[in-house]
Amino acid sequence: MKLILKNTDSSANERLDITKKEIPCLDSSWHYHAQYELIYISKSNGIRFVGDSVAHFSPGDLVLVGPYLPHLWRNDVSYYGENDQNKVKTIVIKFTKDFIGEGTFNIPEFSQINSLLEESKFGVSFGGKENKKLHKELIGLIELSPAQQLIKLLDILCKLSTIDNKIILSSSDMRQYTTDSSDRLDSVIKFVSDNYARDISLNDVSDIACMTTNSFCRFFKKTTNKSFTQFLNEIRVRNASRLLVQQDIPISEICYMVGYNSITNFNRQFKEIMGSTPNNFRNTI
Incomplete structure (x- = not known):
């Protein structure tokens, strides 16, 4: 296993990909990619790694990860048993900065969203109260048409950009542009997480x-x-x-x-x- 660069598969809209996951892990390796990623945990528990941040996650966890920032969500060991009844429900939203149009977030009206996207290079976690308000919108994204998804994501980012009690996760800029020696680190992280x-x-x-x-x-x-x-x-x-x-x-x-x-x-x-x-x-x- 190694730290890898992932490419988002093209779907209805190559600038935006929304997936509902119901299997444990959630990822098999510490990885990064060129897209922004908004991850909402509706059900499950475990440990998340974002840059140099290590923290517990539980239902309601909402995190924005910037491009090229290594991250990994791993469920508790109990989720991996053959007869385990634990359920996982996660919404993963990957998007490019131009998902709504080239240069959109450079205009003054979207300065708060632009600041949020800039902060995401360290990873940003949002408070539980705000997450509860957004629960239905985040869960319902998967059912919308491609055009509606674009509009709704813009609305969600606008709301997140005004939240005061957000937490910056990584204490340093850990963005990766190379995979040199990363297989060693990924093997260690997986070993420690499991043992x-x-x-x-x-x-x-x-x-x-x-x-x-x-x-x-x-x-x-x-x-x-x-x-x-x-x-x-x-x-x-x-x-x-x-x-x-x-x-x-x-x-x-x-x-x-x-x-x-x-x-x-x-x-x-x-x-x-x-x-x-x-x-x-x-x-x-």
């Missing part, structure tokens, strides 16, 4: 990347803008936050379920990443 609950050493991931541990640490830091240990802690804590919300399991048990051997270390890492202790996080939710 975070067990002990993972630098030797393990260095072997997967076919590198020495020192070379791997330098490579990972340069490519993701964070250390491997920081990355691993983020995945474990994000999964712990999901368990704290969704299941009535003792915090001490969740600590071991996500790969920590020390409750003290778990509490410290959780507070550093989430801004509160596991107990306060659960009580607040």
